[in-house]
Amino acid sequence: MRAPAKINLTLHITGKRDDGYHLLDSLVVFADVGDRLEYTVGGPLSLSITGPEAGGLEAGPSNLVLRAASLAEADGGRFKLEKNLPVSSGIGGGSADAAAAVRVLLAMGASGGAQAAAVDPAARFLPLGADVPVCLDCRPVRMQGIGEILTPMPDLPGLHAVLINPRVALATPVVFRELQRAENAPMPATLPDFEGRRHLVSWLRDQRNDLQEAALSLVPAIGDVLAALEGAQGCLLARMSGSGATCFGLFDHAASAKTAAARISDRHPHWWVTPTQLGDMQALSQPRISRSG
């Protein structure tokens, strides 16, 4: 099963709750790049991790895959995680993995009993992380509250993009702590009916990521990433996703995104650079179940 990266096209921080969590207003889409998770029924609950971004990631009970399995009351089984997304990078890799584990366990019939099964999955799995509800469906949404209020945006045009991480991990709480002002304007109450990609991009230019300035002050390399994207031929808009440090550049065509990614990668071989499509990845994220033996 695939665990697509989450991208915040906008991230307006509109307030702060008494428990310290911030209120968000964010337009979220998914990428066709992500982690992969395999689950085999049988045996005690376990997790192994491979892949280019596996380094330093704990496979113990603190891993979000195993935390999700516990919350779903899985009674065992082996998870294998192929970690392709940089950890702590603003594209929700951990939340995507947790949501993928939930999807497969629910598809296999794990429910935690009738009472738990009756609870809306978004509310039930929110304690794993504010980004987990949005990652359950992998569809374009407007995300509000602390991440639990989701309004589908089924007609949002798909986008061509390049994702870049300067290979600096940035912990979400640290960026929120650095935020100078928690009360900022939300997006308009009603979002436009976008007529196409260009319309969406020109509207996005007037929106913001309110965490970008705070993240930039912590990791100046984010400025280099944004400059590289903005300088690339065909780049329509460059912005940071989530709490960073990953940034996205939007392009008119898949070919120009690919060319830009190759050129930037040549100049910055240590950066994580990926051309991708952004939009609705629900179909791609569905579990594919095979039975053997």
Ligand SMILES: C[C@@](CO)(OP(=O)(O)O)[C@H](O)COP(=O)(O)OP(=O)(O)OC[C@H]1O[C@@H](n2ccc(N)nc2=O)[C@H](O)[C@@H]1O
């Ligand atoms: C900022 C966002 C935007 O999509 O993305 P990332 O940068 O993590 O990808 C998310 O809201 C992050 O979601 P997630 O990473 O699941 O957050 P959690 O584990 O629940 O929270 C980590 C910490 O971030 C802060 N936090 C998170 C979400 C929120 N709405 N308000 C907050 O203040 C809190 O300090 C919290 O203790």
Ligand SMILES: Nc1ncnc2c1ncn2[C@@H]1O[C@H](COP(=O)(O)OP(=O)(O)O)[C@@H](O)[C@H]1O
């Ligand atoms: N499967 C996982 N993948 C990534 N991070 C995980 C996972 N399980 C637990 N974590 C922890 O979650 C935190 C942030 O995860 P991540 O989702 O990658 O951040 P972000 O949402 O900023 O991209 C890190 O402290 C990491 O150690």
